[in-house]
Amino acid sequence: MPHTHFNDKFIANIGKTARKLFVSGDAVLIAVSGGADSVALLHALTILAPGLSLKLGIAHLNHQLRGENSDKDELFVSELAETLNLPCYLAKEDVLAYQKIHKLSLEEAGRRVRYEFFEKIRKEHGFDKIALGHHADDNAELILMNLLRGSGALGLSGIPSARNGNIVRPLINITRAEIMDFLTRQNLNHVSDDSNSDTRFLRNRIRHELIPILRDYNPGISGNLNRMSAILKSEEEWIESLITPAFEDCTQPLPRPLSETERGDPISEKGNIGRLPLPCREGGRGVRFSLSKLKSLHIAAQRRLIRKAIMMLKGDIRRITFDHIEAVISLSEKNSGSKNIHLPDRIRIEKNNEGIMFIREHQSLRMPESDKTILYCYEILSPGRMFIPEIGATLNFSYKTTEEIGEIYHVEQTLAFFDADVVQFPLHIRNFRPGDRFNPLGVNGTQKLKTYFINVRAAKTDRLQCPLVLCKGEIIWVAGYRTGEFGKITPKTQKVLKAELFSGGSIR
Known part of the structure; x- marks a missing residue:
């Protein structure tokens, strides 16, 4: 237990924030990685708990990203909890495997896994709040990240002190320098994570490269960013009070x-x-x-x-x-x-x-055959142009007379012609589905569309993105490749439906 009291400025400042985040009797689950921020948070809440009537517990997730070092962090937290006589909830998660399965960045995968673990422990053991160690410098870094990404006012309002009623951040008004000073004064040990210095991560580049440069222009840049964040946050709350009635008026479940x-x-x-x-x-x-x-x-x-x-x-x-x-x-x-x-x-x-x-x-x-292709399906009710944003392609449909179209048997594969009395709107436009069958023009009977694509040596990405035009459930055009038997032009055709494919992507 640190040797301090409520006259300590660090503890007093956290106490001001804590009184806004907790109510008497709250059971608080503290997320402790073993790093400086979470250790400072743990000791601060341990000091404040009697006066606020808080019940405390510790949660630690081993991400298994740093081999023995991850295990050492887990042991450190376990021993710290035993020293403080607090319940401790430990778990291991293969974050790399989770990242690969869910196709996420490593940072996002770790974040999701952590929050799921904390929420699981909160519910299972009756905690009211989850306390995280984000502080003012974290907030400044996030604001700059969002600014570089082109975020609006909501993104620039930064990290909220409370979210969803049970996620709270008592250190949000405390700087990293104040945290390190507290740990030094109280002679409190913590672990270090070398990944926090890895400048392959954008947040670390902002922390170690961009902010030091900005301090040359304004030594108080972090404080100014946090002040801007507070202003925008209050304005967002006000705007939200105006938007909520409009949302209720415009929507229904x-x-x-x-x-x-x-x-x-x-x-x-x-x-x-x-x-x-x-x-x-x-x-x-x-x-x-x-x-x-x-x-x-x-x-x-x-x-x-x-x-x-x-x-x-x-x-x-x-x-x-x-x-x-x-x-x-x-x-x-x-x-x-x-x-x-x-x-x-x-x-x-x-x-x-x-x-x-x-x-x-x-x-x-997403399509089961490709993690990069998203299912799309559109209905077109009449002739005209339709843009397909998923593939950056446009289809255009127009009526023509037989005299207007001329020769149709040696045209580009991005053009198709149909008997307009047979092929009628609405038409459906979608991409490949498992089990699709297609009857190519001039061929007796249907074949699997997958087989057709293999026979014409279509690239796998093209197969999954290629727009298919359907009429009455039949594929009548594999756009960019071949038309089908259904709706073909015959000597009896009087009116023609012309279809055109325009694309800036890989579809031909």
């Missing part, structure tokens, strides 16, 4: 998922789509915006409402960029047809005549 019997089987026997996915799939959940109400608002309000809907579904807006928000706004402004946009973390945005829906899917939207 989606109806319950339909049962299998009620919704039928959307996949035909040939593996082709017979109709678009339902607004709320089994396991999905979301909200529907009124298009007219959303579009009547100022563009800034629209962006905030869209972010709020995503936040509601996934719990945060990590990996959601300005371009994602603008894509949703662009979708809302289109005047015809159903459209889909897929965002990170299984968020699907779908627009139809009833409104624009935000849905969190239970299963991944």
